Amino acid sequence: MKENFEQQHDLRKQRGEEKYSVVHASIIEATIELLDSKVFTDVTVPLIAQQAGCSVPSIYNHFPGALPEIFQHASATVRDLGFRFNQEKVNQATGMDILKIMLEGLSEVYISHRNMSHAMASYANYAAVKGGWMPTIATTLEPLFERVRKDQELPVSVKELAHLTSVIGRGLNHFWSINGLSDEEYLELFSQSANMALKAKS
């Protein structure tokens, strides 16, 4: 009898956790959807709740850090999408094309989620003040530079190149987010950012 109860209890817990993670994902999805048609300064927690079909307190339950935290998770989702966007072509590429094709895919995804990306440029600073933000893109770039090194000689360490590429990329993201660059210019320059880092260090 007791065993049965515990089993039932566990199932409830499991269902609870499943539901929690479904709601969690739906909040992120709702945020990304809203940002497809609204600039980020017009997106509010009640709007997200409405879009996700949940209550406002439920959002705060999932994301105590409110908008900065939601944007952080949403942009991490978008970024992961961007990393994988040209995956197959990246796998087949050689030399600096590896980086170029990957960064091209990433910037294309950023452009198709323009408002999300612009939100990221702004809100990352809120998150940083509170002590958190996404891991640097440099860690994703390093293994790619590692692959490049098999095809050609590199003037400095892959770490240094990945680091500078990420710095240039952030500069471009920010400049694009204040409308200093058109989408086309941004795409062109962002895909070149690894090449720029290479030139700067040679």
Next chain:
Amino acid sequence: MIVDGRKVRAAKTHSVMHDKILEAARELLQATEFIDLTIPMIAQHVGCSVPTIYNHFPGALQDIYIQVTEVTIRKGLLRKDFGRGRLSPSDYMGSLLEGLAETVLENKNVAAAIMTYAPQAAAEGNWDPELLQMLEPPIRGVMSEMQLLVDSEEVAFICSVIIRGAVTSWTQNYITDKEFYDYVSQSFLMAIKIVSD
């Protein structure tokens, strides 16, 4: 010509008050994170009323941050500007950028504030300035002496992208103070390499 003394005095008072507000914001940001800074706090620090601040800066904090940043960049570029002297053109430019880096390092919360508010202002449709355009005249100046076959405007642009990236990376804690300093002070040389073929 009749000089309206009252008008002149009023204009003077206005501009003194304007500068006081900017200085107060900068001072407060030394010890306060930008997300905690409010207009009433600035008013209290200056010793003026809240409406006075809105009178000077209708766009409130956004306006204040833009102007504080402008002052900070201008001061930064002058900080180590001891004239060309015997410095080579690129060393001279490097020196200006070192001054900029040092000044920005002392004003991290100002940098974080402007990097945050600029995209918000742009999203709302009222971001105008590219504050780093202030780099263009000195770069044009030194490049005219260097006689390189590259476009100074392009170099200034890439230089500003590196600096912008360094500021963003630094305010978001991706890079250390030292790395920030190195990236900014070397940005001109890196930009020349990038633009040259």
